[in-house]
Amino acid sequence: MTAPSTPTTPSGPTGPRTAREPGGTRNVSEREARQVAEDAREQHWHKPSFAKELFLGRFRLDLIHPHPTPDQEDARRGEAFLAKLRAFCENEVDGARIDREGRIPDETVRGLKELGALGMKIDRKYGGLGLTQVYYNRALALAGSASPAIGALLSAHQSIGVPQPLKMFGSQEQRDTFLPRCATTDISAFLLTEPDVGSDPARLATTATPDGEDYLLDGVKLWTTNGVVADLLVVMARVPEAEGHKGGISAFVVEADAEGITVENRNAFMGLRGIENGVTRFHRVRVPAANRIGPEGAGLKIALTTLNTGRLSLPAMCVGSGKWCLKIAREWSGVREQWGRPVARHEAVGSKISFIAATTFALEAVVDLASQMADEDRNDIRIEAALAKLYGSEMGYLMADELVQIRGGRGFETADSLAARGERAVPAEQMLRDMRINRIFEGSTEIMHLLIAREAVDAHLSAAGDLIDPDKSLGDKGRAAAKAGAFYARWLPQLVAGPGALPTGYHEFGRLAPHLRYVERTARKLARSTFYAMSRWQGRMETKQGFLGRVVDIGAELFAMSAACVRAEHLRTAGDNGREAHQLADAFCRQARIRVEELFGRLWTNTDDLDRKVVTGVLAGAYEWLEDGVVDPSGEGPWIADATPGPSLKENVHRTIG
Numbered sequence: 044m045t046a047p048s049t050p051t052t053p054s055g056p057t058g059p060r061t062a063r064e065p066g067g068t069r070n071v072s073e074r075e076a077r078q079v080a081e082d083a084r085e086q087h088w089h090k091p092s093f094a095k096e097l098f099l100g101r102f103r104l105d106l107i108h109p110h111p112t113p114d115q116e117d118a119r120r121g122e123a124f125l126a127k128l129r130a131f132c133e134n135e136v137d138g139a140r141i142d143r144e145g146r147i148p149d150e151t152v153r154g155l156k157e158l159g160a161l162g163m164k165i166d167r168k169y170g171g172l173g174l175t176q177v178y179y180n181r182a183l184a185l186a187g188s189a190s191p192a193i194g195a196l197l198s199a200h201q202s203i204g205v206p207q208p209l210k211m212f213g214s215q216e217q218r219d220t221f222l223p224r225c226a227t228t229d230i231s232a233f234l235l236t237e238p239d240v241g242s243d244p245a246r247l248a249t250t251a252t253p254d255g256e257d258y259l260l261d262g263v264k265l266w267t268t269n270g271v272v273a274d275l276l277v278v279m280a281r282v283p284e285a286e287g288h289k290g291g292i293s294a295f296v297v298e299a300d301a302e303g304i305t306v307e308n309r310n311a312f313m314g315l316r317g318i319e320n321g322v323t324r325f326h327r328v329r330v331p332a333a334n335r336i337g338p339e340g341a342g343l344k345i346a347l348t349t350l351n352t353g354r355l356s357l358p359a360m361c362v363g364s365g366k367w368c369l370k371i372a373r374e375w376s377g378v379r380e381q382w383g384r385p386v387a388r389h390e391a392v393g394s395k396i397s398f399i400a401a402t403t404f405a406l407e408a409v410v411d412l413a414s415q416m417a418d419e420d421r422n423d424i425r426i427e428a429a430l431a432k433l434y435g436s437e438m439g440y441l442m443a444d445e446l447v448q449i450r451g452g453r454g455f456e457t458a459d460s461l462a463a464r465g466e467r468a469v470p471a472e473q474m475l476r477d478m479r480i481n482r483i484f485e486g487s488t489e490i491m492h493l494l495i496a497r498e499a500v501d502a503h504l505s506a507a508g509d510l511i512d513p514d515k516s517l518g519d520k521g522r523a524a525a526k527a528g529a530f531y532a533r534w535l536p537q538l539v540a541g542p543g544a545l546p547t548g549y550h551e552f553g554r555l556a557p558h559l560r561y562v563e564r565t566a567r568k569l570a571r572s573t574f575y576a577m578s579r580w581q582g583r584m585e586t587k588q589g590f591l592g593r594v595v596d597i598g599a600e601l602f603a604m605s606a607a608c609v610r611a612e613h614l615r616t617a618g619d620n621g622r623e624a625h626q627l628a629d630a631f632c633r634q635a636r637i638r639v640e641e642l643f644g645r646l647w648t649n650t651d652d653l654d655r656k657v658v659t660g661v662l663a664g665a666y667e668w669l670e671d672g673v674v675d676p677s678g679e680g681p682w683i684a685d686a687t688p689g690p691s692l693k694e695n696v697h698r699t700i701g
Contacts, residue, residue: 050451053473065491071245079245081344084497085425092604093416094123094426098499098598099569101539102563104549106422110613111415113177117601120664121178128182131158132189136668139458141190141317142473147599151290152230152272152700155197159246160186162226162376164201166210169222176352176414184363185355191477193362196230199268201351203346203485204231205275205296210229212345213295221296224630226367230700232299233348234264234323243491244279244292244343248686249325251280253288256333258295260328263686268683269318271309272700273299279342283637289338299701303328305691314476322692352417354428354485356433358410365479369445371469386449402438403632405603408610409434426498427602433491434599434601436481443478447471491593499598503577505529531700536572538567544576554625555608559630562601565639569597589651593642600635600642 071079088095093106115119119359135154141147154163163179165171174182187194201207206225209218225231235600242245247261260280270276276297297304308322337345375385376396386392414429450471453461481486507527509515515523522651539630542548543563549556573594577584584591611628615621660666 055267064543069248070244070629071243076243076245078341083244083347085348086294086345088423088501089576090421090423092423092426094430094598094602095498095501097566097574097601097605098426099534100567102541102543102559102566102605103606104559104576104609107412107416108609108612110412110609111419112413112613113175113418116173117178120172121181124163124172124174125181125185126159127158128185132186135184136189136193138190139468141192141468142470145311145316147190147192147317147319149700151193152196155193156228159226159310159478159617160197161200161228161230163197164208164210165206165222165226169218172207176355176417177411179368180355181412182409183359184366187360188363188367190317191364192315194363194651195315195318196358197565197638198356198360199233200225200231202356203233203277203349204230204269204273206231206275207349207353208277208336208345211349212341214411216333217336219298220395230269230272231275231277232267232269232273233277233346233531234267234270235279235549236266237263238322238668238684242487243375247281247292248688249278250688251282251293251330252393253282253285253332256331256332258282258329258330258332259645259686260295260297260325262325263688264323264520265627265684266310266320267306267323268318268320270299270323271306271321271696272698273319274699275299276323277336278330280325289339292342293339294336294342294345296334296336297328297330299697301328301330305693305695306697306699307691307695309696311383312461314473314479317438318540321696324361326688326690332474343645350485351425351428354432355410355414355417357404357485358431358439358480359414361435361439361478361481362407362410362470364404364474365399365406365442368474369396369399369496371471372399372545375469392449393448395449398632398634399442399628401634402442404610404627405607405635406435406438407630408606410610411604412606412609429491429495429498430595430599430602432485433488433495433595434603436484436687437488439481440478443471443475447475475575489588489592492595493588495595495598496591499595500573500577502530502534503574521663538571538574541567542566552612553609553612555628556628558604558636559608561632561636562604565597566601568643569594569601572643576646577646583633587651589649589654590646597639597642600639604632604635 091103091106093103096106097465099564123374138152140153150221159172160182162169162171163182164176165173165175168175183194183198186197203226205221209221212220221229227365234458235244235247237248240248247262249260251258251260258280261277262280263268264278267273267276276299278295278297279292279293282288282293287677303326305324305326306321307324310320310322312318312320315397336342373387373396376392377385379386381389387396409431413424413431416422416424416427450469453466453469454471457472458470462468488493507530508525509523541563543560543565545560548563549559551561576587576590576594580587611621611624614624
């Protein structure tokens, strides 16, 4: 049994230095890449985790039920800000203009600053609003519904930009210096990705070379969201090992107007056309050592820990898109008639509306539950946040796609074109374009599967990982065998029976009780399947990415079912649309159960082995004949742009929004 590879996981020290390849990239071995990823993980579980227990076959309902609730004062301040933000979005934000012109107007950004939106997550003692994670996410959903580009601007600034890393890892001097600026005037950005560095941080090539009391930054960063307009940057760079320097990938706060920084390009995309995303080059940029966040070598661990809660911002905006999709589907399907009845009354369309309604309810339950747990800080939510991101991005895109289908030709037509011929300007096609990136942002779906799978099997690896590690001695393997035997002697009997097998289990949930019993039984079944697979494949488990992805998808459905039931029961006891909430939760759970059973079937009956053979043939050119008969409209140029360090030869397109 080995750890599933998690190539996107940021890390600490990188081990032996590796030569730089031409073009500003680094050549690293597969083993080094895996080790970098593993070193960056949080190695221990100091707090309970509902999702971790779920993957182990233990349904710890007590960790999420009764549903946690916000402090009354936090709720009062949060609702007051949401009211102001709603008025601003309704009166001052022109989402169609932002999409059409590909830019958020400067006056809109200034208005957000005056509203305090840059400081939603920053403590009030630094001039911020000090909102909870719950209300921060609700604000992002609201702002993102007006313009996804605004949601991206605010999220990149606060969820992964300067404020969050400093809150968690910065010195008091750094917080005092930078947080007041971030709360009121300065936009921040996070710079990790490079032209040849995406999900494999071991290849990171930007360097921070010690020079007296400073560091000199050299390198190129790609897809720097907010980078075109940022005032402050969080930059990940590799410090060379040297006397007095531990080295490794480290995090720095960098002034965006520092000498030697050039924003060489403002990138354009299929969707999110208003985001200020660019390419940034550093050439001998001097950064004071006092601006390093944490010790040398801790940069990627800082990034990963920051993302544990930062990832919740993306599914929060997916909730907002689901709510809008439901609104449009309801309004349109009630007035559009075909064959003598509204299209909503036709089963083929009605099933899509039911999916959107039930999934929006469940996704909001997932995000609110994970956010409230983050606020209470009683649980470790690293898996819950990752599941929320994975599930939200996948389901959010499906809901947008179904809305386009419900709208038919009008769904494919732009809002401007609809308005030009006298119809309501519904930007369904824009929603679909904007939602597509969420399956890639902050860890692609494929990478999230691997990251979650690694955390899900952590208990097994802690108990038995040394058994198949080729670098371990016979003595180490013997001790690992004894440890594994003790762990499995306690764990395996727990998978035989549980409250999900009792007809009266979870009876207090009424009509939802059967779904919770299903979750409990299925969690044990999932754990047994994972154990069987690890026993069968052992060291080859990390190559079974199709299997691991399905395991994670089953876990995501079970988590969403649990959250939906708990939220529905909470609303019922609070007297707040409880009957309707139970109906939505029931519908969602029935839909989810069908998906879960299909995924279980595909655990063992699939085309994974055949697919690998076909891929080998594709890469070897065996099927090039299949590509005949078309022309390739692509332009000329390298697949990956040159990122060799050096002075910039391009105009600086960075701009400041005052």
